[in-house]
Every structure is written in C-alpha cells, then in structure tokens.
Amino acid sequence: MTREELKAAAVSMLDRAYCPYSHFPVGAALECSDGTVYTGCNIENAAFSPTLCAERTAVAKAVSEGHTDFVRIAVAGRSDDFCVPCAVCRQVLREFAPEIEVICLNSRGEELALPLSALLPHSFGPEFLSHDPA
Ligand code: THU
Numbered sequence: 381m382t383r384e385e386l387k388a389a390a391v392s393m394l395d396r397a398y399c400p401y402s403h404f405p406v407g408a409a410l411e412c413s414d415g416t417v418y419t420g421c422n423i424e425n426a427a428f429s430p431t432l433c434a435e436r437t438a439v440a441k442a443v444s445e446g447h448t449d450f451v452r453i454a455v456a457g458r459s460d461d462f463c464v465p466c467a468v469c470r471q472v473l474r475e476f477a478p479e480i481e482v483i484c485l486n487s488r489g490e491e492l493a494l495p496l497s498a499l500l501p502h503s504f505g506p507e508f509l510s511h512d513p514a
Contacts, residue, residue: 389419390454397421407456408434413449418442435469450477456485462492470500
C-alpha cells in the first residue's frame with residue numbers, strides 16, 4: 381500500500397467512528413512490515429472510561445491476528461489540527477514499535493509525520509523489565 385493509500389484508509393475509517401459523546405471521529409491505519417494493514421476507529425462508551433481510541437483499536441486488531449511488527453500508522457481526524465495520538469496510544473505503540481512513523485493528518489489532508497521516539501522521548505518499554513533489579 382502506498383503512503384497515500386494508507387492515509388486514505390485512515391480517512392475512510394472516520395465514517396466508522398462511534399463517537400456520540402465527543403463528536404470527534406478518529407480513523408487509523410496501521411501498516412505491518414509484511415504490508416498488512418489494520419484499520420481502526422474510536423469507539424466511545426456511555427461510561428466514558430472504556431472508550432477506545434482509533435489507534436488502539438487498530439493495534440488490538442493487529443496483535444490479535446498475530447502481527448506485532450509495525451512500520452507506520454496514519455491517524456486522521458476532521459479537525460484543522462493534526463490528529464496526534466494521545467499519550468496512552470503512544471505508549472501502546474511504543475510496546476511494539478519504538479520507531480514507528482506516525483503520520484498525523486488534518487482535515488485538509490496535510491500531514492505531520494514524526495517517529496514515535498520524537499512524540500514519546502525517554503520512554504518506558506518492555507526491555508526495562510528484563511533487567512535484574514537486584
Ligand atoms: N481519540 C482517538 O481516537 N485517538 C487519539 O489519539 C486521541 C483521541 C478519540 C477518543 C475520543 O473518542 C475522541 O477522540 C475525543 O477525545
């Protein structure tokens with residue numbers, strides 16, 4: 381899938397967003413190293429806290445299908461602002477792909493692309509748990 385196709389896949393997920401509370405749709409398209417793409421949308425909940433962001437929906441779909449080797453993710457919103465991932469989504473992406481390219485889109489289709497390490501510097505990851513604490 382080309383970069384433009386990945387971005388279009390994220391934009392197309394805006395129509396699937398379930399966001400009756402915020403009215404802020406988000407779409408995501410997550411590309412794996414073998415080219416497989418998993419899409420996601422935000423899924424809100426009346427109890428608010430259980431809300432799933434679009435990025436984490438895509439990650440859950442990918443991991444549950446056996447894919448953890450991620451190379452880029454496109455995130456789309458309908459705002460003038462670039463749709464940057466929230467801190468929780470940054471941390472979830474960091475677990476699997478510390479250097480994943482994050483392509484943030486605005487409503488005009490313009491992009492802000494950054495490596496995750498720029499969005500989440502000095503991050504905590506699985507390797508921290510493999511050190512002997514003694
Ligand atoms: N949202 C996402 O889907 N991804 C983000 O990284 C930021 C926030 C969603 C959650 C909620 O449904 C709506 O946007 C407003 O916060």
